[in-house]
Amino acid sequence: MTASDTSERGLERLICAALTGVPCDPGVPGNAAQQRPATYAAGWICGGAEDYDREYCVDLAQLAACLRETQPEVCEALDLGTDGPTRRKFLARLQGEVSKRGTIGVLRHGIKHGPHHIDLFYGTPSPGNAKAAVRHAANRFSVTRQLRYSRDETQRALDLALFINGLPVATFELKNSLTKQTVGDAVQQYQRDRDPREKLFEFGRCVVHFAVDDHEVRFCTHLQGKGSWFLPFNLGWNDGAGNPPNPNGLKTDFLWKRILTRAGLTDILENYAQVVESREHKTGRKKVLQVWPRFHQLDVVRRLLADARANGAGRRYLIQHSAGSGKSNSIAWLAHQLIGLKKDEATVFDSIIVVTDRRILDQQIRDTIKQFAQVGATVGHAEHSGDLRKFIAEGKKIIISTVQKFPFILDAIGAEHRGRRFAIVIDEAHSSQGGRTSAAVSMALSAAGAEDDDETLEDRINRLMEARKLLPNASYFAFTATPKNKTLEIFGEPDPQAEGTVKHRPFHSYTMKQAIQEGFILDVLRYYTPVDSYYKLIKKVASDPEFDIKRAKKKLRRYVESHDHAIRLKAEIMVDHFHEQVLALNRIGGQARAMVVTSGIERAIQYFHAIRDYLAERRSRCRAIVAFSGEYEYGGAKLTEASLNGFPSSQIADRIQQDPYRFLICADKFQTGYDEPLLHTMYVDKQLSGIKAVQTLSRLNRAHPKKHDVFVLDFMNDADTIRQAFADYYRTTILAEETDPNKLHDLKAALDGYQVHAAAQVDEFVALYLGGADRDKLDPVLDACVADYRERLDEDGQVDFKGKAKAFLRTYGFLSSILPYTNAEWEKLSIFLSFLVPKLPAPVEEDLAKGILEAIDMDSYRVEKQAAAQIQLPDADAEIRPVPTTGGGRKPEPELDRLSNILKAFNDQFGNIPWSDADRVHKLITEDIPKRVAADKAYRNARQNSDRQNARIEHDKALARVMTAVLQDDTELFKQFMDNESFRRWLTDTVFGLTYEQSAADG
Secondary structure, eight states: OOOOOOSHHHHHHHHHHHHHSSOOOTTSOOOTTOOOOTTSSSOOEEOOGGGEETTTTEEHHHHHHHHHHHOHHHHHHHTTTSOSHHHHHHHHHHHHHHHHHHHHHHHHHOEEETTEEEOOOOOOOOTTOHHHHHHHHTOOEEEEEEEOOOSSOTTOOEEEEEEETTEEEEEEEEOOGGGTOOHHHHHHHHHHHSOTTSGGGSTTTSSEEEEEOSSOEEEESSOOGGGOOOEEOOOOBTTBSSOOOOTTSOTTTHIIIIISSHHHHHHHHHHTOEEEEEEOTTTOOEEEEEEOOOHHHHHHHHHHHHHHHHHOSSOEEEEEEOTTSOHHHHHHHHHHHHHTOEETTEESOSEEEEEOSOHHHHHHHHHHHHTTSOSTTTEEEOOSTTHHHHHHHTTOSEEEEOTTTHHHHHHTOOGGGTTOOEEEEEESOOGGGSHHHHHHHHHHHSGGGOOOTTOOHHHHHHHHHHHHSOOTTEEEEEEESSOOHHHHHHHOEEOTTOOSSOOEEOSEEEOHHHHHHHTSBOOTTTTEEEEEEEEEEEEOSSSOOEEEHHHHHHHHHHHHHHSHHHHHHHHHHHHHHIIIIIITTTGGGGTOEEEEEESSHHHHHHHHHHHHHHHHHTTOSOEEEEEOSSOEEETTEEEOHHHHHSSOGGGHHHHTTSTTEEEEEESSTTSSSOOOTTEEEEEEESOOOHHHHHHHHGGGOBOOTTOOOOEEEESSOOHHHHHHHHHTTSSOEEESSOOOTHHHHHHHHHHHHTTSSOHHHHHHHHHHHHTTOOHHHHHHHHHHHHHHHHHHOOHHHHHHHHHHHHHHHHHHHHHTTTOSSOOHHHHHHHHHHHHHHHHSOOOOOOOTTTTTGGGEEEEEEEEEEOOOBOOOOOSSOEEEOOOOOOOOOOOOOOOEEEHHHHHHHHHHHHOOOOOSSHHHHHHIIIIIHHHHHHTOHHHHHHHHHSOHHHHHHHHHHHHHHHHHHHTTTOHHHHHHHHHOHHHHHHHHHHHHHHHHHHHHHHO
C-alpha cells in the first residue's frame, strides 16, 4: 500500500496529470512527437526538461514539431533538427523579437526572418473555418517539470513551466501547507532565488509567474528580485479573500482545471494579456507594463459575454466592483470583445457606446484595442452632436462619450440608425442614467423616436412613454463601486434567494472587503483619527437679541471653522503631521503625498495661503497645489487655480507626482474618480456622509508596491458617521425592496386634492407643448395655476404641494424607465409639473439668525487629536432602502432664544476646555505669561535687533523657561502645555503675537 504523496512533487504530478493525463515525471524521455489523445483532460503535452535550450529560452523539440506540422517548408529551410548556423541564426532572431516585442506580441503576430513569415501561434478559429480549426488544433501546449533554466547555476530548477509551441508563457513555484510551507514561501523563493537577470525572467518573455499552494494562488508579471510584486488570483470566499472549500479537490485546482485549459489560456492571450506603454511624467522616459487579468476581471467579462451571447440584446447588468479594482481594464476588455460577439452566427451588437467622465478610460480602451485591431477604424470619441452619426456611418464599433454629452449626441442620430442593437457600457453608473437622460438616450436609439406627420396627441404621449423606457434593443452594462438604490433597481437583477419582497442585487460583485483583504486596495479606515475642536465664543454687544437656534448654530460653526486663526492652527497641524509622521518615516519610499479636503473654494484658498506660509516658515522644501473649478473672488481679486499655482489647471495631476509638490488642497475636484497611488494621507475639513464619504476617503486606497498603510486626520466628522457610510458598500449591496408604483397614484391624488390645477389645464398645456406652441401660449396656463397656489394655499399648504410635486417628478422619472406598463395620465402630469414647479415661489423665509456674526467674537480655539483607531465594518451584505416616494410636509417653526443662551449652549457643546479655574487661567495666559516672556533678556534683544523669524526662535525658548517656572503655580496649565500639542501650539502663537506685536507698537 502506497501512502499519499503530500510533497511539492506530489502537487506537480497532480497538476500535470490534470493537464496531460499523465504525471510527466522528470527523466522520462521527451515528448516532442507526442500526439494529443482525446482522453487528455485539457489537451496538454508533457515537455522534456532536456529539450529546453537555456541559451535561447525555447523548447526546441516542441517548436520544431509545431513548425513541421503547420509550416513544413519553413521548418525544412530553418534546419531546426541540426545544431548549425542556420538554426542558430533563426533562434537568435526569435530571441531578439521576443526581447523587443514580448512573447505576447510574437505569438499574436509571428516573426519575419529572411524571406519567411513564421507563424508561432494559431488563434481561435471562426465558426465554419475548417482550415483554421485544423491549424488551431496543431498548437502544442506543453508543461515541463523541474525546468533547469539557468545558464550559470544549472542546479536551479523551476517546479513547472508552461510552453506554447516551444515558447515559455508561465512558470510555477509550488508549496504545500501540509509540509508547513505556503504560497508566501513560494513568493519569497521568486524574490530571493530567481535572478531577474536570467534570460527566462526578463520582462515580457514569460507572460506570468505563479506562486501556488493548496489554498491560494498569486501571480507576478515582472520579476524584479525583492521588488517583485505578487497579486492574488483567487475566487474569493464569503465576500472576502481566499478560495471556497472544494469538495472535489484542492481549493486552487480552478487554476489548472478552468483557467489554464487550452481554450482558457488562448482566450487570455488573445483578449486580455498585453504590454502597455506609457511615459513617466518626470523624465519623459518610456515605461512598459505587462498586464495579466486579475481573477475577478476575467470572471466578470467572461460571464457578461456568455450571458449576452445566450440572451442577445435587451438585458441589464450591474457590476459592483470596488474602487481600485481595475474597472477601467475590465470595461476596456469587455468593450473590445463585445464588438465581435455573435449569437447563431449573427452579430449581437452593432455598436458599443461607452459612457464615462474619465478621459483616461478613453486612452485605456484605445491602448487595449491597439493590441488586437486598427484603432482608427474601431474607436471614436464623440464630443459633438454630429460625431455619433459620423462614427456609425464610418463603421466605428466603439464610441466613447461623457455622461453630460451623451443624450445630446444620441439625439442627433438620423432615423436610419434607429432600431440597431447597442451595448451601452456605463462607467460609474449614476442615477442620472434614469429619467430625462434615459428618455433622450432611448428616443435617439429606438424606433420610438421616429415622428409621423399624421401623429395624434395620443400617439405623441405614447411615443414619449416608450422612449422613457430602457431600450429593448440595447443591453446596459453598469459598473460602479457604490450602487445607489436607483442604480440597483434599474440595472440590478432580482435576488433568487429573497423571500416575500423582491430584492435586487448586482450581476457580479468584487467587494471592498475582498479587495482590502487581497491587497488590491488599502483599508482607509485602519488609521482613522478624528480631531475634536474646542472653541469659546463671547458676546460683544450690550444687548441680548433673539435668534433662530438651529440656523444660529450652523452659522457659528461655520464662523469658527473658517476663522483665520482656526485655519492657521489646523494648517500647522497638517504640515507638522506630514513632516513628522509621513516624510520622516519614509512612507511610500519617500514619495508620499497628502490631500486636504475642504468644504468650498474660499476655504481651499485660505488653506493654500496658510499651508504655503507655514511651509516657508519651517523652511520646508514641500509645496502645495490648490484645485477648484472656475474663477473666485477673494480678497478683492479674482483668482483661479492657474493664478495661484503658477501653471495651467491641466497639469495638476502630473505636477502633484513631482517634487516639490506634496499637498493637494481640493474644493470638490479630485474627490471622485481620481486614481493616484502616491496619496498616503488625507486631512478632512468638510462634512461627509453616505456615498460622498466613501468616494472621498477612497482616493487613498490605491495600491503601490511600497505603500503599506494610509492615514486620515478628520477635523469635521466622527467615526460613527464614517462607519455608517462605508457599511453599505463593504460587502455586496442589495436593494431591500422594489419601489411601489402605487405611490404615484397616492401622490397624484394628493396633488389633485389641492385644486391648484385642473385636468383640463394639464391636457391643454401638454397639447400646446407637444404641438410646438410658443411661450406666450404656454405661460398663461402655468401662471393661472401659480395664482391659485399663492391665493388659495396657506404657507404649510404651499410647502406640502411643492414637496409632493417634486416627489412625483422624482419617482415617475425613475419608475417610468422600468415599469412594464405605461400610464398616460402620469406622463401628462409629469410634463406639466416639470414646467410648473420652477414657477412656484418658495415661501418667504426670514433669516432669523441674521446679524449674529456681528454680535460675537472668538475668545479661544483649540483642537485635540483623538487616538487613531481602526473602524470595524459589519461583515454582512448591506440592504439599502428604495427610492423615497414621500414629499411635502410643513414648514418648520423657528425656535428662538437669546444670544447669551445660544452662546452658552454652543460653548457647552464645543468649548468644554478642561480648566478647573478658568478665570485665573485666562489671566495667566493673557497677562502674566506674556509679561514674563516679554521681559526675557535674549528674546527682548532678538525683537530689537533681529528679524521676525529669529525673534520667534528666541520667543519659543523663553516661553519654555517661563512655563517651567509656572509649574510651581499651576500644574494643570503646565500639564496641558507639555502633553497637548495643539494647546501648546495655540499658546505659543498667542503669546508671541501679544509680545512681538506689542514690542513693535511700543517701538
